[in-house]
Amino acid sequence: MSAHDASLVTVGERLDRLAAGHPAASAVISVAPDARRTALTWGELSHLTNAAARGLAARGVTPDTTVAIALPAGLDHVVATVAAWKLGALVVPLDPAAPAAERSAIADMLGAHVLIGEGAGASLRPGWWRTGEHSGEPLPRQGMPRSASLTGGTTGLPRVIVRRRPWAYRPGAWLNEHERTQGMRLGQTQLVVLPLHHSGFGALYQGLVLDHQVIIMESFVPSLFPRLVEEHRVGHVRLVAAMMRMILDVPGLRDHDLSSIESIHHGAGPCSEKVKRAWLDLLGPERVYEVYTSQERVGRTVIRGDEWFEHPGSVGRPTDYEIEILDEAGRRLDPGEVGEIYFRSPASAQPLYLGPGPRLAERDGFISIGDLGYQDADGYLYLVDRKSNVINVGGQNVYPAEVEAVLLDIPGIADTVVEGRPHEYLGQAVHALLVAADPADPVPIAVVDEHCRERLSAAKVPMSYESVPSVPRRNNGKIRRSEIQR
Template identity: 35%
Template sequence: MHPFHHAANTPDKPAVIMAGTGKSLTYAELEARSNQAAQLFRACGLTRGDTIAILLLNCIDYLPLCWGAQRSGLIYTCISTKLTADEAGYIVKDSGARLLIVSAELEGVARDLPEVAHRFARGGDIHGFARLEDSLDAQPATRIADESSGRDMLYSSGTTGRPKGIIGPLPEGPIDQPDALTGLVGMLYGFGPDMVYLSPAPLYHAAPLRYCLAVHKYGGTVIVMEKFDPEYYLALIEKYRVTHSQVVPTMFVRMLKLPEDTRANYDLSSLRGIIHAAAPCPIEVKEKMIDWLGPKIFEYYSATEGAGFTAITPQEWLNKKGSVGKSLLGEIRILDEDGNLLPPGREGRIFFHGGPPVSYHNAPEKTAEVTGEHGATFGDIGYVDEDGYLFLTDRASYMIISGGVNVYPQETENVLVMHPKVADVAVIGVPNEELGEEVKAIVQPRHWADAGPELEAELIAYARERLSHIKCPRSIDFDPELPRHDTGKLYKRLLKDRYWPKQPTA
């Protein structure tokens, strides 16, 4: 159901709680604030099909603004707060946004963004921007007369060039009509009105945003972390008796590297399920999470494009370790480099056939690159076993060809990240005159003082004990922090640029 139903039936129930500040909104307050947002959008002259851009840090107004756009028939584009002014400006311009909302803390970026018709700053003043809170307070909290269903248009994280706006048709029908995701999470994870959902990631990303909105459709409570911290995450589970959460594998790694007595210090018995996706999870990491929390770790594989969806329960995973499950949306097809279908057990590019169509805003050529007679691809490599379970190998763009042998760096990363002195790791191919490419690891040590030749030798030996030598790094560099997106995706392009000569431009 739409949150307006819960505002009528359970008006005093918490809908949103900010973990750091404790600020909260009841369902009645969420309904009022989203109505004020819708009224503001109409007062600015926005009508069904127009686009707004949201460049906000996690805050109490984030979800009400999205609900306000949803009930106004608008397209809302949520933008990463980690982008430069040039990167964010590209999205603002490409999306055709007529209204922009920015956190005052991002004033340095905001000043250099393209001009739009209506600009608002939240949490402080930015020259040339109206104060969002005052503008909302000036609006009535009643529903607009011409409600219709809007939707998000989110941009890919841009790991290989400019990001792409992922768009579909605006939904027809009333604003409270059922949608596929809401039904799916109810079936897979037992979402319901009694749930308490902990969201530790930035809301501008597809999964945190869409799952939080789905929780509101069920009438549950969303706890939003301003920023992920592994021990504080555990404390919040105990404090609010959290039932569900969604994380990325790097968060699992950070929790597992807490001292055992620290992890044992918190009561996590309220948990019914932790969902993870966004990046492949090392088998050993997931085994340790299940050993710790029990069979409560659920996984799915999809993308913002939504062309396909697989899911696996913890019980299934224990019998199919490393799998991301069977397809629930779209038929999985594995293709070789020439576009030929491959049988079970053979690695190739993963396509989903028969799922929802993929369309990129203002980019028909990019749409054509990922779609064809076999459906759509997210750019990942993997295989399907005889029982129909999908296993991911890596992204096609990350593959290393060393001496004519294909090396998928994910396997090497999965080994190295479990070393007790490693906080994070990326494995890439770098130029080698004889082999074409050689395997290199860039490691973020847990303690920077450990970085150096001794740790390099220790990690190379550690990898060679567990992998064939062709998959092991020949050398290791150290970095205080890897360029990783908050969703867990690694910007390997930025790392590769350090080692590969720039190609001359025409």
């Protein structure tokens, strides 16, 4: 796609045009954990990002530059990202709190790049746009803005995937059909609570393209969620299951007016049936959408709350994709049989990775990220677990996600991880790490074990339990299994 395709509008051009239309309207509000606010109007956002882009250009950034942004959620992240895009650069959002070894490995994958951040190794710290030395007037188009994202890194170091589509749009085609049918519209207020180095990135910047007023929660504080929804009349938000559980525990949650919410999208990470049903009751099933996808973008399914009541536990049916459930020999499995999930679409392609690494499994154009599941007779997909997480107990496959869901239904269990531990006779045995909601009053192991035995077959019941203060999770909610101490 040509950098000078006159039929397309880049993200920077779109935001400048919106600013020209309503310069004094609020564009972005950043909320600190103590509820203090900082904000930018559309006019300020346009002016600052133009000045920042000129400052980046003076420092050598061009459309051929990779710009890594390791900044916390907030206004600086927005200004730096949009400024880099106005130069046509490839933007890669990074976790500013990532451990040194991970940062080093990702830097090797990126190759030559400019790092904007506060920590050691940063090429540039935020705030260069505040000097006043650069004009805030719009720049001529420099190139097509692009981005790359990191995989979840559940079992090890993440990989960097380049988004195939640039951040550019056909005029008027700001809202795609998926967004339209799943409760999104132009001009909403959107609350961004997910990390900006993961799913929150697309939510925030696509939201700006949709002329959303974006409220950024700099750090997720459950008690702030209902207050911000009520105060700003939030219409759209994306969550993960861990956040959904914590919000339900906020005292007086139902005393807040949440009626402005038109759609909540949550990922298909393990969400217990109890938590799911509580949200469907809280908001109404027509407002809650569960979306199963991945950073690799090889497939996508969606289910709305009213459909979920008909197919409880499902993550929905595919949108513009075909699904096959295959065994290890590549044989197509019947409804109800668990196998590896493969997706195919007319645009299916292997992810474009930066740095070395294996290709995804592929059969006849169908691609898999290694998740296991099954379909029912109506074509609804049910996730079981990631293939690499399966525990083999005496020849029987046990899926940690199933056991974790049972454990999370126990009052007093705040978090859990289930994994396989070596066993002399069985090969592996199920081991559960338990995080108590109240460390001073943990749930007795006997109660936990009885709960599991009533709901799980013998091979799936944990053979051992361990109380821990926390489990290692990324702030996108995914477990860092490689960091679990054994």
